Amino acid sequence: MSLTARPVAISCGEPAGIGPEVAARAWTVLAGEVPMVWLGDPQHLPEGTAYKVIERPDEAAALDTDVLPVIARDFGSPAVPGTPDPGHAQHVIDMIALGVSLVRDGAASALCTAPLNKKALKDGADFPYPGHTEYLAALGGVEDVVMMLASDQLRVVPATIHIPLEQVPLQLTPAHLRRVIETTHEGLRDHFGIARPRLSIAGLNPHAGEGGTMGTQEEEWIAPLIDMMRDEGYDLTGPLPADTMFHAAARARYDAAVAMYHDQALIPIKTLDFDRGVNVTLGLPFIRTSPDHGTAFDIAGKGLANPGSMIEAIRLAHRMARG
Structure with a gap:
């Protein structure tokens, strides 16, 4: 079976959420x-979902398109929308591991993961990882992954992710930023078909430091690092004031922007395309995407969840598998 005919594996995520x-x-x-x-456990799918239990991903190709192929595992109990069951936690973790195994073995083309609730995993299975991405990195045997x-x-x-703002300048070292830029460049080249990716790099401080009057990191090491990597063949611009990087004309000049911290990156994309943004993990030895939202316990089971981000996450996983 060709790579593009292999199915995208979708892990169930937290059964009590909207996944x-x-x-x-x-x-x-x-x-x-x-x-x-x-x-996952098919009893956790919405009532009335037409599905067919299969044993191997390659069996999906023989099914009609009016039934969802499911590799089923018994989680032991139904899901109550909005109320995680600690007994489901290890099964949820196992479905992630199964998805990774299927992709790495060549049975599936890519992995799309539904949202987790980290507290539910810690309460039910003593999950030792800060989040989904760190667990996937451990399964892949890598450390330097990029969101x-x-x-x-x-x-x-975002060059730094889920850390307090006061810790950003401490984690944001020349070596760390170089790894982020390299991993982003390789991901765009290998999985998005961009032969020479254009990257724009944001400054850390307001107005990218404005000549050192609003911060010195840009002049001391961010600009020199960008110049060094540009001499190595990377197509980089920056450091740029973040407040002028995300209007339409600016976005046309790069293939990806590298921001310095979480909100600097997520505010623009959630403003531009709140319902269709996709989380992609670069640097893994397999393709992984995820919808850019959480478990949404408050609306789970009410038929209110917008599937747009999940649709785009599955589409993007499939496109990335095609290179």
């Missing part, structure tokens, strides 16, 4: 366009 319902709704939109297989948020309007990478 199962947005996956089921995504399948109704993408059936016939993107081959996929859902991993990219992507939509049709913008690709942006």
